[in-house]
Amino acid sequence: MEERNIILSAKDIVVKFRVRDNYLTAIRNVSLDLYEGETFAIVGESGSGKSVFTKTFTGMLESNGQIANGSVMYDGKDLTQLKTDKDWEGIRGAKIATIFQDPMTSLNPIRTIGSQITEVIVKHQKVSNAEAKKQAIEIMERVGIINAEKRFDEYPFQYSGGMRQRIVIAIALSCHPQILICDEPTTALDVTIQAQIIDLIKKLQQELKFTTIYITHDLGVVANVADRVGVMYGGQIIEYGTVEEIFYEPAHPYTWALLSSLPQLGEKGKELYSIHGTPPSLYNEIKGDAFAPRNKYALKIDFEQEPPFFKISDTHYAKTWLLDPRAPKVEKPEVIKDLHEKITLMTEKGGAYYVEQ
Amino acid sequence: MSNNKEVLLSVKGADVAFDNGGKKLFRAVKNANFDIYRGETFSLVGESGSGKTTIGRAIMRINELSKGEILFKGKRISGRISKEEDRDVIRSIQMIFQDPAASLNERATIEYCISEGLYNFHLYKDEADRIEKVDKALKDVGLLPEHKSRYPHEFSGGQRQRVGIARAMIMEPELIVADEPISALDVSIRAQVLNLMNKLKEEKGLTYLFIAHDLSVVRFISDRIAVIHLGRIVEIAETETLFKYPLHPYTISLLSAVPMPDPRIEKKKELIVYDESKRDHSGEKPILQEIRPGHFVFANDREMKEYEAKLQEMEARG
Numbered sequence: 001m002e003e004r005n006i007i008l009s010a011k012d013i014v015v016k017f018r019v020r021d022n023y024l025t026a027i028r029n030v031s032l033d034l035y036e037g038e039t040f041a042i043v044g045e046s047g048s049g050k051s052v053f054t055k056t057f058t059g060m061l062e063s064n065g066q067i068a069n070g071s072v073m074y075d076g077k078d079l080t081q082l083k084t085d086k087d088w089e090g091i092r093g094a095k096i097a098t099i100f101q102d103p104m105t106s107l108n109p110i111r112t113i114g115s116q117i118t119e120v121i122v123k124h125q126k127v128s129n130a131e132a133k134k135q136a137i138e139i140m141e142r143v144g145i146i147n148a149e150k151r152f153d154e155y156p157f158q159y160s161g162g163m164r165q166r167i168v169i170a171i172a173l174s175c176h177p178q179i180l181i182c183d184e185p186t187t188a189l190d191v192t193i194q195a196q197i198i199d200l201i202k203k204l205q206q207e208l209k210f211t212t213i214y215i216t217h218d219l220g221v222v223a224n225v226a227d228r229v230g231v232m233y234g235g236q237i238i239e240y241g242t243v244e245e246i247f248y249e250p251a252h253p254y255t256w257a258l259l260s261s262l263p264q265l266g267e268k269g270k271e272l273y274s275i276h277g278t279p280p281s282l283y284n285e286i287k288g289d290a291f292a293p294r295n296k297y298a299l300k301i302d303f304e305q306e307p308p309f310f311k312i313s314d315t316h317y318a319k320t321w322l323l324d325p326r327a328p329k330v331e332k333p334e335v336i337k338d339l340h341e342k343i344t345l346m347t348e349k350g351g352a353y354y355v356e357q
Numbered sequence: 358m359s360n361n362k363e364v365l366l367s368v369k370g371a372d373v374a375f376d377n378g379g380k381k382l383f384r385a386v387k388n389a390n391f392d393i394y395r396g397e398t399f400s401l402v403g404e405s406g407s408g409k410t411t412i413g414r415a416i417m418r419i420n421e422l423s424k425g426e427i428l429f430k431g432k433r434i435s436g437r438i439s440k441e442e443d444r445d446v447i448r449s450i451q452m453i454f455q456d457p458a459a460s461l462n463e464r465a466t467i468e469y470c471i472s473e474g475l476y477n478f479h480l481y482k483d484e485a486d487r488i489e490k491v492d493k494a495l496k497d498v499g500l501l502p503e504h505k506s507r508y509p510h511e512f513s514g515g516q517r518q519r520v521g522i523a524r525a526m527i528m529e530p531e532l533i534v535a536d537e538p539i540s541a542l543d544v545s546i547r548a549q550v551l552n553l554m555n556k557l558k559e560e561k562g563l564t565y566l567f568i569a570h571d572l573s574v575v576r577f578i579s580d581r582i583a584v585i586h587l588g589r590i591v592e593i594a595e596t597e598t599l600f601k602y603p604l605h606p607y608t609i610s611l612l613s614a615v616p617m618p619d620p621r622i623e624k625k626k627e628l629i630v631y632d633e634s635k636r637d638h639s640g641e642k643p644i645l646q647e648i649r650p651g652h653f654v655f656a657n658d659r660e661m662k663e664y665e666a667k668l669q670e671m672e673a674r675g
Contacts, residue, residue, distance in 0.1 A: 045543040045545055191571065192610055199628055247618060262618050263551070263574045264617060268576070268577060271552050278546070339618070344619075344622065352600040355613045
């Protein structure tokens with residue numbers, strides 16, 4: 001792989017929330033280097049901290065949250081030092097934009113679609129209203145709105161869910177951001193619409209050359225969009241690597257479990273692989289490996305000491321004691337062995353997911 | 358093959374229309390026809406707005422039919438029925454909802470939540486009997502009897518959904534309408550709930566109407582699948598058949614949209630977009646027709662010929 005520029009670098013981030021008189025540690029020492037032009041997917045369950053972590057890149061933590069440690073370097077600045085909205089001007093929205101899950105709540109229901117797009121363009125680019133309208137219609141067409149000129153004056157309720165999400169994407173891209181954070185952008189949408197929105201984001205990324213952080217709980221979506229993947233659990237990234245490494249050579253038992261429990265891999269009449277128990281409470285201090293209580297491969301040390309990142313390849317790291325040379329050799333579960341061969345059979349002629357093109 | 362199976366529920370020519378503020382009636386469900394056999398899991402798959410939940414609610418007698426009828430064990434349960442019959446239906450058909458947090462009373466203990474049906478129908482001899490039933494229901498769904506004094510907010514999403522299932526199970530229903538029961542749950546919890554539903558089905562001989570939007574989940578859990586689009590059932594078949602020989606273009610587009618957990622395959626996948634308005638509507642009006650025993654597709658005679666040719670080609674290939 002050619003030498004790539006790091007566009008954003010988060011180091012040892014710790015995020016705490018004050019909830020009544022308690023402190024909850026949502027992010028526990030997470031670091032991430034984001035390369036220019038790539039799509040980095042963050043996978044995890046709700047509460048794993050995937051949204052909170054990326055909110056530190058745009059200063060959008062809820063008011064009871066604070067970054068207790070660490071730095072986020074972007075464009076020579078440490079973003080964790082920015083406090084007021086004024087500090088963030090020119091970065092949030094302009095350079096680093098976010099698309100959220102629910103397109104209905106991200107749009108203002110009582111203003112026209114057009115005015116919501118032009119507002120952003122006028123604010124960030126300081127152009128005239130007429131120029132902003134021209135640009136808005138252009139970008140609406142770009143995200144696949146047919147009859148953009150006419151639909152410019154319509155309200156959000158006149159748009160379907162998928163179309164609304166296209167508008168949210170249009171607003172996010174109207175300032176030509178360098179980094180686009182997509183926070184579960186398709187979770188609220190139907191499967192067929194989901195596929196279209198994913199395709200749209202990929203197409204726009206090729207055209208406009210931005211870097212994407214893609215947050216999702218759906219491994220199928222990750223396989224489609226990601227160049228690299230980070231798996232989060234209990235407020236930490238526990239494994240990261242290229243998308244092929246994560247799917248074909250996963251190393252952390254939690255990644256194994258996530259892959260194994262996919263219904264696509266389930267066989268009818270047999271039990272689907274399931275992870276017993278529930279994710280850890282972040283109010284208490286987590287000792288050892290956060291996944292240990294649910295991990296059938298857990299070693300004694302997993303309950304006592306937090307594992308470091310072990311290097312598997314130049315791009316692939318996992319935080320599990322199983323990779324320690326002294327650990328017993330454990331193989332990944334049967335159901336995710338030869339994953340590519342299995343899925344190929346499923347999607348080839350005669351397979352359950354084969355569709356004629 | 359399905360001839361010797363007992364039909365538990367039968368939906369015949371059912372329409373559900375909503376009043377659109379004095380304007381034209383909105384037909385959310387158009388001429389739905391299907392049977393559910395005892396002991397099977399029958400799934401309704403479609404996108405939001407397709408009318409799948411409306412059908413479920415019509416079976417629960419929440420939405421009224423504007424046309425057609427619904428038969429349960431041969432007796433009509435739609436429209437006006439006697440109070441006794443109504444009670445009987447409410448007991449025998451129970452529902453599991455999508456959002457376990459919203460469907461439980463947050464001010465009531467788990468014990469009350471689960472006993473509510475017993476109270477309403479006086480289905481217990483005495484206090485001891487009721488408590489015994491609650492304990493058993495909790496154990497059935499993998500919770501502990503000591504959980505019953507707690508409140509819903511003390512549970513995780515997966516546990517709350519178990520409470521929702523226990524609440525339905527305690528009525529000893531014959532049919533359970535499960536409306537997107539795992540959509541609101543975390544990935545690692547979904548498998549637990551699916552396995553639980555399968556286990557209960559085997560143990561108690563339950564029948565499920567499973568409403569979902571995700572074909573991969575549906576494939577794992579159902580015996581037969583009906584695909585619904587814009588209020589219209591476009592294809593019904595046994596699970597294996599539907600995946601092997603999908604005929605209706607909408608079924609195919611739904612199938613192509615299932616994301617596969619394999620980057621090499623997923624990255625070169627071509628999307629098949631279904632556009633109702635771009636279809637050839639020439640010829641007579643389409644209806645749901647049986648193309649092979651048990652395999653129905655929504656088509657007119659011209660389309661039937663096309664599907665028949667395509668099906669034969671696929672069958673020849675094996």
